[in-house]
Amino acid sequence: MAGDRIAVEVDGRRLTLSNLDKVLYPAASFTKRDVLDYYARIAPVLLPHLRGRPVTFRRYPEGVDHEPFYEKDVARHAPDWVKTARIVSRRRGEGTIAYPLVNDVPTLAWAANLAALELHVPQWTVGPEDARRTPDLLVFDLDPGEPATIVECCQVALRLRDALAAAGLTAFAKTSGSKGLQLYSAIRTRRAEAPSEYAESLAQRLAAEDPGLIVARMAKALRPGKVFIDWSQNNPSKTTVAPYSLRGRERPTVSTPVTWDEVGACRRAGELTFTSDETLARVARFGDLFAELPEHRVTLPRGASRPGK
Known part of the structure; x- marks a missing residue:
């Protein structure tokens, strides 16, 4: 059933996957399970381009036929093993944001389970104490x-x-x-x-x-x-x-x-x-x-x- 939840271990990290049969791309009958499979298989070439860069998720929990939303701050719901970068936003009113750092396969799987179909990154990485490095x-x-x-x-x-x-x-x-x-x-x-x-x-x-x-x-x-x-x-x-x-x-x-x-x-x-x-x-x-x-x-x-x- 769509609401089923399963506990899995990915590279030593435990996480719970849910709604694996939920169709996220109706025109292609492409499910959350397919999204997770894609990101698991593409991880070796994807992760080097994410590593050290604060990631902004564009999430589609109801699928691509529904309105998505951007998520930057994951402090309230990320597992304690997900690394984050706490960065003071330059935009008024946003304060300090705990951006996810998608540096490994477990974090990538966690993001995919959130229906974070799109992963957006800046042109810079973070250094010690989450300081922004100049663009590279x-x-x-x-x-x-x-x-x-x-x-x-x-x-x-x-x-x-x-x-x-x-x-x-x-x-x-x-x-x-x-x-x-x-x-x-x-x-x-x-x-x-x-x-x-x-x-x-x-x-x-x-x-x-x-x-x-x-x-x-x-x-x-x-x-x-x-x-x-x-x-x-x-x-x-x-x-x-x-x-x-x-x-x-x-x-x-x-x-x-x-x-x-x-x-x-x-x-x-x-x-x-x-x-x-x-x-x-x-x-x-x-x-x-x-x-x-x-x-x-x-x-x-x-x-x-x-x-x-």
């Missing part, structure tokens, strides 16, 4: 405005990749698991604000070069038929969906790393849409396409760290 990732979220699709995002991604390469940065691409594409570069910086400044400057430059395809301003009225380069994901207060996270879409699609050959060859939106099973098959074939991202970490160039510079 530069992220660009390419968002198509209808009738543009991920096909146009791929065109913009190639130009963005080349611009980053000219500045000494190596870009890695993944699908958002929704409509768009996301680019990551590993960086070093001493200022938390520098990545956002750099990303905004580069987005504005590309938009000026091709205003018919690219927009760098957030106004939605400017986006139809174009690709918005969302540079604001680099704000230290913002998060981005993690590589290999499920998304709360009609089907269990995944934010999936892709090769640059795939980006260059994309001619139809469906070519870069991957479900959980397809992503697991890709990992079996390619391994983690984001595994080498940290090896390409370089100092964020100073010359473009401020808009207009």
